[in-house]
Amino acid sequence: MIKTLYQQIRQYRTASLLTPAFTAMEVVMDVLIPYVTASLIDKGINAGDMENVYLYGAIMIGLAFLSLAFGILAGRFSAYASTGFAANLRSAMYRNIQRFAFSDIDKYSTSGLITRMTTDVNSLQNAYQQILRITVRAPFRLILSVLMCLVIDARLSLIFLVALVILSFSLYHIISRVARLFQQVFVKYDELNQSVQENITGMRLVKAFVREHYENEKFARAAENLYQLYVKAESLMAWNHPIMNMVVYGCIIALSWLGAHYIVDGTLTTGELTSLFTYVMSILMSLMMLSMIFVMLTQSAASAKRVAEVIEEEPDIVNPTNAVTEIPDGSIEFRGVRFDYRSKGEGLRAKGEGHKRSALYNISFAIKSGETIGVIGGTGSGKSTLVNLVSRLYDPTQGEVLVGGRNVKEYDLTALRSAVSVVLQQNILFSGTILDNLRWGNPHATLEECRAACRIAQADEFISQMPQGYDTRIEQGGTNVSGGQKQRLCIARALLKHPKILVLDDSTSACDTATDAKIREGFRTQLPEMTQLIIAQRILSVQDCDRILVMDNGVVTGFDTHEQLLKNNPLYQEIYAIQNETTADFDA
Secondary structure (H helix, E strand, O other), rough: OOHHHHOHHHHHHHHHHHHHHHHHHHHHHHHHHHHHHHHHHHHHHHOHHHHHHHHOOOOOHHHHHHHHHHHHHHHHHHHHHHHHHHHHHHHHHHHHHHHHOOOOOOOHHHHHHHHHHHHHHHHHOOOHHHHHHHHHHHHHHHHHHHHHHHHHHHHHHHHHHHHHHHHHHHHHHHHHHHHHHHHHHHHHHHHHHHHHHHHHHHHHHHHOOOOOOHHHHHHHHHHHHHHHHHHHHHHHHHHHHHHHHHHHHHHHHHHHHHHHHHHHHHHOOOOEEEEEHHHHHHHHHHHHHHHHHHHHHHHHHHHHHHHHHHHHHHOOOOOOOOOEOOOOOOOEEEEEEEEEOOOOOOOOOOOOOOOOHHEEEOOOOOOOOOOOOEEOOOOOOHHHHHEEEEEEEEOOOEEEEEOOOOOOEOOOOOOOOHHHHOOOOOOOOEEEEEEHHHHOOOOOOOOOHHHHHHOOOOHHHHOOOOOOOOOOEEEEEHOOOOHHHHHHHHHHHOOOOOOEEEEEEEOOOOOHHHHHHHHHHHHHHOOOOOEEEEOOHHHOOOOOOOEEEEEEOOOOOOOOHHHHHHHHOOOHHHHHHHHHHHHOOOOO
16 A cells, blocks of 8 residues: 555655755754744853844744744645645546446445545545655654753653653553554545535435435435534544643643742753743644644545555456457357345455346357347346446456457457447436537547438438537536437447447436338338347337347347347347337336
């Protein structure tokens, strides 16, 4: 973990070294001032020597200005280094998240990743800034102040040693308990962010079902859990200040009583006693800062672990050595494929477990390049999981998936996913113009190429009717277009990749029957060489396909033409009968 975080300092190493150097020089100036003050009092004021008053006064002013200059430089370099460190952490996390396979994303909740990139990184940024300054300032000031006390009067320095023992014991007891609480705090932050994210994303649904009260209560529970943990942690930390005050005042009383006796005895001067008072406050303030550092480091240690976990995460799916970059054709073959989803924080299920726990079990079939294949089945039957294996968004638990006659694990991921274009169930459009969104499929696509793809996807007509046409801005999440329009834009975007295989995962469900038919006709006449996998709930959407794959509970129950399935497949016959009677989808 330390090595991972250290690598993110990179170009800020010089600033990270200069900060403690300037901080140390600032401390030296601060510690020398009380010592000069003692000479000012004893050799100048008490002796009635104005020349010494001016001399030592000038030295004190010089030291104060040097301390100010060093402090400003230390502050600037620490801000530069800490903010740069945080920026590198966020970039490293984001880059690695982009490499994640679907199985890796399953390990972390979206809200958890957001918390790590915001709250956790902010915690580390503050911690790093404090490490560069206070972790140098506090112990260095403490050591130098103790040394100066020993130089002035070794007998009175024993008071500070007793105070150090008392404070060290107290702080250790407080910090050890606070550390455990802060480890739980960030888990509660994830829950809080998840509640906010789900509520805002699903705001229309919440209002449609009049569930505002329920969502308020859910958020209140998450906030209350976080509140209770913070109250416990802050209650423990609250002991820090009164204990510190007790020790400070105890030292001042002891120092005053013993110092007065030594002054009367002539073994201590007034200036030296004044300096000792300054040093005792310096020592105890250093201890206070050290206690704050320990609490902060305890809190940020949990953040460091969470951030490093994301950066160090090795994706389950990576490019093979000597990867194949050419996909010869759009043929697809499954050979004894089984797939198990893994729960968050768990590995893949054991290979010996029965198929009842598998999303897919013993799937075998072959598709020729250029064929149009329909995939039909109920919710949870494994349709989407099946097509996710084709573009290697997941790897099978057992068996092989072949594209173009080769195992997908042999291909370069970029080449494979460029050849397999997927339009998922959850269509996503990004903020920007329609043209910007279409060019996600091909950044170099011309306007005419975009129009051609939109004509096949039946999107050109409604785009042309918009005030700004293809330059019309899409709001975040595509809220200013309908569900059917969003689906057609996503299909056009996928076509611009010019893929060998096109996967439509229930991607025309929001379109009316006539538009659905026109899209299928466009595929058939204008893209005859492209292999098509069309997942649908309606038989009407797939009955003209070359063959239809029928799935039920992760198992293929039939793979044939529409006519043959009507003759030989009981499940398909049942679906067809229900949909003909009720014009409903499969789940009806």
